[in-house]
Amino acid sequence: xxxxxxxxxxxxxxxxxxxxxxxxxxxxxxxxxxxxxxxxxxxxxxxxxxxxxxxxxxxxxxxxxxxxxxxxxxxxxxxxxxxxxxxxxxxxxxxxxxxxxxxxxxxxxxxxxxxxxxxxxxxxxxxxxxxxxxxxxxxxxxxxxxxxxxxxxxxxxxxxxxxxxxxxxxxxxxxxxxxxxxxxxxxxxxxxxxxxxxxxxxxxxxxxxxxxxxxxxxxxxxxxxxxxxxxxxxxxxxxxxxxxxxxxxxxxxxxx
Numbered sequence: 001x002x003x004x005x006x007x008x009x010x011x012x013x014x015x016x017x018x019x020x021x022x023x024x025x026x027x028x029x030x031x032x033x034x035x036x037x038x039x040x041x042x043x044x045x046x047x048x049x050x051x052x053x054x055x056x057x058x059x060x061x062x063x064x065x066x067x068x069x070x071x072x073x074x075x076x077x078x079x080x081x082x083x084x085x086x087x088x089x090x091x092x093x094x095x096x097x098x099x100x101x102x103x104x105x106x107x108x109x110x111x112x113x114x115x116x117x118x119x120x121x122x123x124x125x126x127x128x129x130x131x132x133x134x135x136x137x138x139x140x141x142x143x144x145x146x147x148x149x150x151x152x153x154x155x156x157x158x159x160x161x162x163x164x165x166x167x168x169x170x171x172x173x174x175x176x177x178x179x180x181x182x183x184x185x186x187x188x189x190x191x192x193x194x195x196x197x198x199x200x201x202x203x204x205x206x207x208x209x210x211x212x213x214x215x216x217x218x219x220x221x222x223x224x225x226x227x228x229x230x231x232x233x234x235x236x237x238x239x240x241x242x243x244x245x246x247x248x249x250x251x252x253x254x255x256x
Contacts (some may be wrong), residue, residue, distance in 0.1 A: 180209065
């Protein structure tokens with residue numbers, strides 16, 4: 001089961017449209033104030049992107065950041081790193097229409113998901129770098145059947161909070177309107193972190209993926225087990241109820 005589109009979802013997207021348009025307008029104003037106005041208005045491609053953003057705002061469509069829009073060098077570098085990672089995994093990508101959510105302080109890890117990426121596909125790619133306990137009778141896509149976000153319709157990106165939240169259940173997060181990471185996003189976060197550092201992400205506790213639900217309606221999560229016979233830590237996935245909270249289950253939260 002994929003994410004459902006409700007009236008509230010449409011309203012949330014409209015708010016994102018408004019915020020993004022204002023952000024684009026603010027960027028243009030900042031460039032003008034700092035004497036770099038020509039970088040926007042003297043560049044036909046860039047000017048076209050601002051007009052496209054304005055039109056999308058008027059029509060209440062989701063505004064896309066494309067190659068011509070104003071992106072910081074840091075964000076461009078992060079996107080390039082993801083392109084390289086997927087290229088090494090043999091996954092073709094085209095992030096020219098990738099929409100990046102507005103950055104918030106304390107949310108510095110960018111996770112980029114390419115169109116069509118499946119959970120089991122991501123697991124198989126990660127398992128080439130570290131051991132992962134597979135389910136004997138079902139795939140991970142059959143295990144995690146409901147997700148707040150997926151890449152069926154296109155690429156997307158989220159920002160992950162630097163610090164996890166402890167002692168909060170999935171229901172607690174929902175009541176506080178805090179968005180949680182999905183199982184696929186968490187797997188890719190682990191993959192990227194391991195590639196960069198050679199270390200295990202979130203070692204010492206279970207990561208609550210409150211943006212996903214298992215086929216039994218539970219909340220999936222991942223944890224690292226002690227080293228196997230080859231001296232490597234093993235990534236294992238389990239689940240808990242929507243009401244369950246404990247200091248050993250920590251929620252990874254995002255901006256989308």
